Amino acid sequence: MLRFGYAARTHTGLVRDNNEDSGFAGPYLQLVADGVGGAAAGEVASATAAYVTSAATMGSSDPNLLEVLARAVAKVHEQLRAGVAAEPERKGMGTTLTAILTDGSQAAIAHLGDSRAYLLRDGELSQLTRDQTFVQMLVDEGEITREQARRHPQRNVVLQALDGDVVPAPDLQLLDLRLGDRVLVCSDGLSDMVEDDRVAECLAEPDRDAAAEALVQAALAAGGRDNVTALVADVEDGPLISRDGAPLGALQDPHVVLDPAAVRSDRSEHETALD
Ligand code: CA
Numbered sequence: 001m002l003r004f005g006y007a008a009r010t011h012t013g014l015v016r017d018n019n020e021d022s023g024f025a026g027p028y029l030q031l032v033a034d035g036v037g038g039a040a041a042g043e044v045a046s047a048t049a050a051y052v053t054s055a056a057t058m059g060s061s062d063p064n065l066l067e068v069l070a071r072a073v074a075k076v077h078e079q080l081r082a083g084v085a086a087e088p089e090r091k092g093m094g095t096t097l098t099a100i101l102t103d104g105s106q107a108a109i110a111h112l113g114d115s116r117a118y119l120l121r122d123g124e125l126s127q128l129t130r131d132q133t134f135v136q137m138l139v140d141e142g143e144i145t146r147e148q149a150r151r152h153p154q155r156n157v158v159l160q161a162l163d164g165d166v167v168p169a170p171d172l173q174l175l176d177l178r179l180g181d182r183v184l185v186c187s188d189g190l191s192d193m194v195e196d197d198r199v200a201e202c203l204a205e206p207d208r209d210a211a212a213e214a215l216v217q218a219a220l221a222a223g224g225r226d227n228v229t230a231l232v233a234d235v236e237d238g239p240l241i242s243r244d245g246a247p248l249g250a251l252q253d254p255h256v257v258l259d260p261a262a263v264r265s266d267r268s269e270h271e272t273a274l275d
Contacts, residue, residue: 001104001240002177003027004233007209009216010249013189014224019249021187021229022046022095024054026245030100030233032115034187035250036161037093043250044083044258045095049076049162051257053099053110054245056264065101065108066172073097073110073162073170075263081164083258094163098129098185100175100233104240111171112162116191118199120182125200128175128183132160150192181235182208186215189226193219208232 008025012018020035020042031053035046056072076097084090096113109117109128114136117128130136134157135149149155162168177183184203191199194215202214215230229249250256 001238002102002107002179003104003236003238003240004030004102004183005208005236006030006231006233007212008229008231008246008248009212010229011216011220011224011227013227014220016227018043019227020046021189021227021249022050022251023185023229023231023248024050024245024251025231025233025248026054028102028104029054029057029245030183030185030231032096032098032185032187032229032231033162034096034113034115034189034227034229035093036095037090041090041093042095044090044256045080045093045163047250047253047256048079048083048258049095049097050247050251051254051260052076052079052263053097054247055260057099057101060103063103065103065106066174069099069101069108069110069172070170072099073112073168076162077164077168079258079262080162082262084164092163094161096158096187097162097170100183100185102177107175107177109171109173109175112160112168114158114188116184116186116188118184118186118203120184120200120203121178121180123204125196125203127196130171132171133158155192177235179235179237183233183235184215185231185233187227187229189224189228190215190219190230192226193222193224193228203232208234
């Protein structure tokens with residue numbers, strides 16, 4: 001059975017006062033959520049997205065991983081909408097979400113915003129996600145190069161976030177992950193600060209714990225202007241094991257999650273749907 005061996009790091013960085021990134025790293029799920037919004041709402045959005053996605057996918061018995069992820073994203077949106085309705089000063093809060101889920105045989109990714117997932121296979125780094133940003137659109141249209149995008153004044157303009165306003169349309173795709181692959185899921189506090197070549201160097205460190213640490217240190221050495229989160233996951237073979245994992249960043253304070261009791265695991269809903 002496919003599963004992840006993982007190491008994860010998150011850091012507030014050198015400029016920000018608090019960490020609005022959240023993450024969840026476990027044997028079957030790797031996710032990063034990067035929150036935005038004033039008055040502490042960014043961390044509420046990211047922690048809620050991380051919590052809801054991990055809780056909703058855990059133990060799912062639905063073999064259609066794309067639907068499992070789509071339902072989880074829709075639940076996050078509902079929770080954020082309810083959270084804004086309850087406290088209107090949270091209006092405008094939102095988060096990115098990049099989540100890779102495996103059920104032991106297949107793997108799939110859901111992606112919204114400008115966090116990233118990379119694949120290191122046979123020493124070659126490739127990006128699994130496409131930034132949902134204005135500058136990426138310009139790159140795709142051939143208007144600017146990837147290098148120019150890094151320095152573009154509007155590089156922080158995100159075209160889609162997960163929030164309580166707009167019904168989310170995540171990029172959803174199955175991933176062809178193989179034993180020996182290494183995956184990185186990270187917030188833009190890493191990918192904005194550190195060039196791909198350096199990311200590949202750090203990620204090639206055989207010890208994944210050392211790799212995760214090296215990535216965060218590289219972001220800090222480059223200025224650490226943003227919260228930085230890096231999850232390094234090796235695709236491994238092994239028996240199914242219990243679905244546990246580590247909460248990261250803002251999610252480490254469970255009190256910032258909007259309404260944990262409102263979320264049931266996908267398993268109970270799927271099985272209810274079959275009744
Ligand atoms: Ca960020």
